[in-house]
Amino acid sequence: MGHIAFRRAVGACAGGLLLLVAASTSAVAQPIYPTPDPDPFYAAPADIAEHKPGDVLEMRALSPLMMFPDTDITLIKFRSTNSEGKPIAATTTVLTPHERAVDGPLLSYQTIINGLGTKCAVSRALYTNDPNLMIREAPAYNVVLRRGWSIAMPDHLGPEFAYGAARLGGQITLDGIRAVRSAKQLRLEHSPVTMAGYSGGGMATAWAAALAPVYAPDLTIAGAAAGGVPMNMVKMLEGLGYGAHPVFGLAFAAGIGLEREYPDRFPLSDQLNDKGMAIRNEMANSCTNDLLADGAGRSVLDVARTTSMTQDLSARKVVEENSLELYTDSVPNMPVYEWHSPIDGLVPVDAILNTDHRWCAAGVKLQSAAIPVPDHLTAAVLGLPAVLDWLTARYQGIPAPTNC
Template identity: 60%
Template sequence: MIRGSSRPALRTAVGAVLAGLMLTSAAPAAPRPLYPTPDPDVFYATPADIDTKAAGQVLGVREQPPLPYFPTASVALVKFRSTNSQGRPIAATTTVLTPRDHSSNAPLLSYQHIINGLGTRCAVSHALYDYDPNLLYRAVPLLNTMLMRGWSVALPDHLGPTAAYGAARLGGMITLDGLRAIRQVPSLGLAESPLAMLGYSGGGMATAWAAALAPDYAPELRLVGAAAGGVPTNIVAMARALGLSPHPMFGLAMAAALGLEREYPDRLPISDQMNAAGLAVREAMTDGCTLELIGQGAMRSAAELATSTSLIDDPHVWEVGAENSLELFDGIPAIPIFEWHTPLDPLVPVDSIDRTNQRYCRAGVRLHSELYPSPDHLATAVMGFPSAVAWLDARFRGEAAPSNC
């Protein structure tokens, strides 16, 4: 086990990262990841003295324009210090929705939305104002029900300032540091609030990692529970099940490859293993969000864009995969967990989810798991959200958590 250490087609994305684009037959070369264009909004900039800040320390707060689809909420953007996968300080952001009739220290839920993108503009804090249909149709009705309950809702930009798509552990740390920061903002009135987390698929990865990391990384947080569905708990298993055939969603594969290279430049020099066609696609995708990524990579493959088709295992590749696979991380949540998935999931290895649940149960975690007979990954999210929110509501009320271990 490793210690201390989304969207559909995540299996393809992560698999291609680990099994296809990191090829061992070429001679080592200096890594040269292509980072996104810096956010033009100076609020997002990293302060020069970030090395002097503590994890979760507030770096700035800005009142945001009201959002018409959240008519009962005010909006604030909080910038804070977090940590990347190399242990270095980074500046991250989270958006906070506060209900109109907010009571001091009322519940605070951190909702980790699925973010598919390599550009800074793909972050949730921008997508909210760009009227992203994926966010509006999937998240807005759900979040409005929470606001009506009197909860404040945080939406972290959990891919970080370099849009490191595919880096699951990073998302967990950013989620926790966002909660730390929000509690320090007096105007939000959340200093003593009970805290919980929710997410599905890629957002579920950030949620589940935050729950597992919290006992060591943020033990002071008053977390009452986490609900995570459709979580890819073992990206190594995903990789080993993937071939090199063309795929309509290969654009997300390429995005995950480039995102992980940004987060692990010294261990995943993926760009140095690409041929001219691969580098051209990389250039075109650098700042892309979902539709651009899918369009650029549709029906391509790692074999087409790489300098070799060697599948010889490189230990560095699998180490990075293991470090971002929850099943292989020996940390145990100290809070109750609600988990849901479909046993028919075509994208996520269900046996990895089951093994992770079993390990948590053996460790004494109060875990409640629900199965939905759906053959579609995203449909399962919709099916499970009502039960997840009801479960979270009970945790905020202080009721004992059920377990079906």
């Protein structure tokens, strides 16, 4: 299937899901949440509300890995905030090379996490050979580790793995940086900090950059590099349709994730038929490949209890609230490097450019790069050398360039 068709497929499936939740005014069926991790480390403490965002709740040294030689791995649990303003416990995994300076560079790297289950957590994925769970960016981490940079990788989908809740990812990213900086034993308390990520990880990165002035004004971040960012989820829902699509599983998973984060405003489960509920239940703890397999060849018509649907303003508002192009309360207070394919088949490029232009008009030092390739993932790889150079310059205090 061509890339343009692939994007339309995603939009059609997800758009159908938006209409699916529109037929009900009150949810009867309850959302399905992931099975809690059996390790009590990941659980929220009873007194979590007494802690401030970014407070360290617990730390654990993890076993060293051969793929990251001479590197310590630390898991940090910290207090963050969900989309409804409630306290949550979140986690970040920190790689610290042995050969590094005290207060050396810290990179918060938001990985691509397509998942609904706790086994999709970064700390879990690093310790498996299962291709369904492996972090695809991991081999590249050694490039920056050898430079003496430390890397923090937050589980930016939150403890309920609310896939699709983009704003949540920004908040968790910022609180993760707060937590790493305050963990004195890591010796990163005064480190210069940057952020980076691509696709879903780029979405968490870009949201963190935009939210920083209002959510974490105490943080000074030297720069954010975000690539292939889905800046407007509404536009990705505009291609409505009811046909079967190979990527229906990811769209359905996003609906499940949004319902987890907004149970009263995005009542997906209430509109599922028996088959839809069975697929939902099967997906509840799955990661990328299993999500795709469970939804392969399916459509909204397969899972919907009714096709008599009307627009629901509450459900649509949830999607708008997670669309960065539409967020105008604040803009990044740091330099931004943004890169994308000019003919990306997965992400609406006009939403990226519109957001760039708005940020530029607001005075953000933004450098945008169009990687001359025809697909989403190749742009990620080919853009990395320039991203590393840009991040290095931010650590060195060189004034950020702009092509606004």
